[in-house]
Amino acid sequence: MRISxxxxxxxxxxxxxxxxxxxGLLPPGEATSRTQATYGxxxxxxxxxxxxxxxxxxxxLAAVRDVLAALDDPPRSRHDLxxxxxxxxxxxxxxxxxxxxxxxRRRVGALVAARGWYDDAALAxxxxxxxxxxxxxxxxxxxxxxxxxxxxxxxxxxGDLATVPDAPADAARQVVVGTLLTDPVLxxxxxxxxxxxxxxxxxxxxxxx
Amino acid sequence: MRISxxxxxxxxxxxxxxxxxxxGLLPPGEATSRTQATYGxxxxxxxxxxxxxxxxxxxxLAAVRDVLAALDDPPRSRHDLxxxxxxxxxxxxxxxxxxxxxxxRRRVGALVAARGWYDDAALAxxxxxxxxxxxxxxxxxxxxxxxxxxxxxxxxxxGDLATVPDAPADAARQVVVGTLLTDPVLxxxxxxxxxxxxxxxxxxxxxxx
Numbered sequence: 001m002r003i004s005x006x007x008x009x010x011x012x013x014x015x016x017x018x019x020x021x022x023x024g025l026l027p028p029g030e031a032t033s034r035t036q037a038t039y040g041x042x043x044x045x046x047x048x049x050x051x052x053x054x055x056x057x058x059x060x061l062a063a064v065r066d067v068l069a070a071l072d073d074p075p076r077s078r079h080d081l082x083x084x085x086x087x088x089x090x091x092x093x094x095x096x097x098x099x100x101x102x103x104x105r106r107r108v109g110a111l112v113a114a115r116g117w118y119d120d121a122a123l124a125x126x127x128x129x130x131x132x133x134x135x136x137x138x139x140x141x142x143x144x145x146x147x148x149x150x151x152x153x154x155x156x157x158x159g160d161l162a163t164v165p166d167a168p169a170d171a172a173r174q175v176v177v178g179t180l181l182t183d184p185v186l187x188x189x190x191x192x193x194x195x196x197x198x199x200x201x202x203x204x205x206x207x208x209x
Numbered sequence: 210m211r212i213s214x215x216x217x218x219x220x221x222x223x224x225x226x227x228x229x230x231x232x233g234l235l236p237p238g239e240a241t242s243r244t245q246a247t248y249g250x251x252x253x254x255x256x257x258x259x260x261x262x263x264x265x266x267x268x269x270l271a272a273v274r275d276v277l278a279a280l281d282d283p284p285r286s287r288h289d290l291x292x293x294x295x296x297x298x299x300x301x302x303x304x305x306x307x308x309x310x311x312x313x314r315r316r317v318g319a320l321v322a323a324r325g326w327y328d329d330a331a332l333a334x335x336x337x338x339x340x341x342x343x344x345x346x347x348x349x350x351x352x353x354x355x356x357x358x359x360x361x362x363x364x365x366x367x368g369d370l371a372t373v374p375d376a377p378a379d380a381a382r383q384v385v386v387g388t389l390l391t392d393p394v395l396x397x398x399x400x401x402x403x404x405x406x407x408x409x410x411x412x413x414x415x416x417x418x
Contacts, residue, residue, distance in 0.1 A: 045347060052346035056339055058267065082407055086400045117401040118408065127397045130265055130390070137261035138254060139387040141394065148368025149391060152361040153398035157406040159357025160399075178348040179403070181339070185350065186358050186399075187392045188336045191295045192326040193359070193366035194388070199327065 003029070006039045010047040017047060023061055025050050025068065049177065057180040063087075067176055074172035082175060086123060100128040107131065115150060156186065212238070215248045219256040226256060232270055234259050234277065258386065266389040276385055283381035295332060309337040316340065324359060365395065 007014045020026040026046050029037030046068075053059045053067060066087055108128045112119050134141050141149075160179060164171050216223045229235040235255050238246030255277075262268045262276060275296055317337045321328050343350050350358075369388060373380050 048345040049347065052342040056342045082400070082403050112401065115401070116405060118404045120401065120404065123397055123400055127394065127401075130394050130397065133261040133265045134387070134390040134394070136257040137386055137390060138258065139383055139390060141387075141391060142372060145368055145372050145391070146394075148371075149365060149395050150398050150402070152365045152368075153395060153402040154406070155364065156358060156361045156399050157402035159354055159361075160403055161406045162357075163351060163354050174348055177346055178343070178350075179399070181343040181346060181348060182350060182354070182358060183396045183399070185336065185339050185343070185355075186362060186395065188332055188339065189359050189362035190365050190369075190388070190392070190395075191332055192321065192324070192329065192336075193362040194369055195327045195329065196325060197363070197366040197370045 001039050002036070003039065006043055006047065009044050010051065012047050012051050016051075020047065020050055023065075025061065025064060052181055053177065056184055058184075059180065067180070070176055071169075071172050074168050086120070100125075100132050104128045104132050104135075111146065111150065115154070210248050211245070212248065215252055215256065218253050219260065221256050221260050225260075229256065229259055232274075234270065234273060261390055262386065265393055267393075268389065276389070279385055280378075280381050283377050295329070309334075309341050313337045313341050313344075320355065320359065324363070 001009070003014055003017060007017055010017075017026065021028060026043060029039040029043065031037050050064055050068075053064045054061070059067070105124075105128050108124050108131070109119070111117075112124060131141055131146075160175075160182075163178065164174050210218070212223055212226060216226055219226075226235065230237060235252060238248040238252065240246050259273055259277075262273045263270070268276070314333075314337050317333050317340070318328070320326075321333060340350055340355075369384075369391075372387065373383050
């Protein structure tokens, strides 16, 4: 198909598709003349994937490039695949660093140890920064609240891994892209559930929350 | 304090603080001469808050402005406060719309009804777009997976509301800012928990996930 048909099929403007091509996020089409190329179904898939990662997941182009590399050449272990999804997340956020005091670092270390999680330095650093920022913004995350968030994360993770198919290439897409695209789903569901929890507390006669 | 001291106290560059002032995100200081002003502790708080919302929560300046308006003049009901946090979330994402087919809309409607959630049109629309995008990207969110995410969201929401203080102004900050700043915490914890769940499945002899 021509680039205009690729735009119609995907709902992504021609100018954006040309940008993906220039940035190397989309393999070139098959040249049919000096100025024209033809594209296949694999281009439709890739355009939709890149669009979803930039729009829904809000990834930078650099992070999308990392994710695509992991999909095109899936790591042999699925543990490394999880690493690719994490890398995309953490790399985009690494700008906001600055010093984090030892109290916050120790708190993250204690949580990771208590849960039996793998002590991933990039994730731990990111978590410490987020906790520090929340505290500075006047909304410190208390131990009980953090424990609830961790419980929910463990529940989600078990559900995530139950969805992973056996074929390595499919598993790569599911783990990396599925995780990135369902992060915002979880955030939206949290808002729905907050409204319900608030209404319930009001019903319970304890005053509206 | 002078603007340079405000920058030191907050770790936010002077140029960024001037930008916040121009954009109306920070109230002007008290003028001490035609070109100088002095700032107080309330400016320190506000700069840190704006910084956290743009950096950690990734909000646009327009969304930050909405959140600040809700904090400066808290809605009378806490339900409306939840609405402010939602609005900040949904408004930033509304660009990515396009048509969503009826199948996806019905699926969202069925989930909301089954959970007894309030049928919020903006949240439902956003969720439908996210589910459509995941499907287009080749990683459809199955019913079981969606149910796990919803369970986790309800768990988080109960924990969120347990943290809300009684004083209205504090409640506003906790609900709106606390929710926005812990969204990325939940995302990071999910990555930690995925690594653990993956290792457990590997230990269980079912093959690495």
